Amino acid sequence: MNLIKNHFERLANELMHEIFDYLSSNDVIESFSHLNKRFTIVLSQRLLKIDLSHLTKSQYENLIHIIPSNQINSLKISHKSTINILFRISFNLMNNLQILIISHVTYNDLRYLFEIKNTFLTFQQLHTLKIQSTNFNGLDRERIFVLQKIFSQMPKLRICQIPLMDVNDFDDLIPTFTLEQLIIDYCTTICLGK
Template sequence: MNFEQLVNDVLLDFFEYLPSVELLQSFSHLNYRFNSLLISHFRTHGLNMQSISKDNFDIICREHLPFIAPYLNGLRLSDDDDTPHQIDNLFSYSFSLNRFIQLKSLTLYHISTNEMLKQIVAQFNCHSHLIRFNIINCHVTFDRKILRDILNCICNLPKLMFCHLDMHLSSRGNFCLPSIRSKSIESLWI
């Protein structure tokens, strides 16, 4: 039996065992059927770019992201030591969050600057369907007004149900509550 003769459900099950990078590099742009299967996969599984090399990240941004961005339901990005400046690099490829029109889950690891977080949150008006937002291991120094503005933007998301904000503030005196009350958040972890 030839690999291409496998039924779609078997191929989609197979896709679940491959990291996003290998999946895209192996099956993207082969033919219409595989492109459709990739779209189906990323509609339900999202794209995890948390631990990929800079070279692979650049290849995905140049060759694959324009094709799958409108279909992604989830995105994970990181600015840790292994993937420095990944979020800035994504924006340098002219990918603002408004290109991810189906995005329901966004997870950001190791955000290192106030400007980056403000830039991301400012784009939330395009994501009225975002259900899950996570900031993990964020080490930035906020003043109270910036933090309140960020929290207000997050609370303003009409469908946001799950929010995890792992932010290491420089002092407890900098923490403040949002001035807007969310009508949709069911689980909030700060």
């Protein structure tokens, strides 16, 4: 075992980065963080794609303390009631966050999240936002508030996925000029007959 360790440590940093590309960022951080000074330096040069969507509470608690927030480029989270990760994350420290994927969330949860000033400043840097939800019970005003925030105050947004939208919502929204792709999981046409 010691022989293998010595050979791995002799690899050039570029080769280590190539190997790390085949592993999940979660595994890389858990396995190599604070192993020694060289690995700490190599890891500090990487942007991370973190997936917190399938973690238990104890796994989340262990991992969140060793993840360098400023290196997170992509974040996938699930807001299941057992962990409530969504409101425990300090988004304001994630100044490199470009991709955010949130599942199991309501428009009410998103409204609360978007109303936190420091959090929303981070969201303005996003180029991809995917909201994946199976829960469509949200008041129209919550949905409209969230959609207005997304379309009017996220100037770098290129890809957006939203779970529910009414055809008439387009009347109140002005999409950003950078938006290239809009994915709507479920679109209603309730008011078309009026």
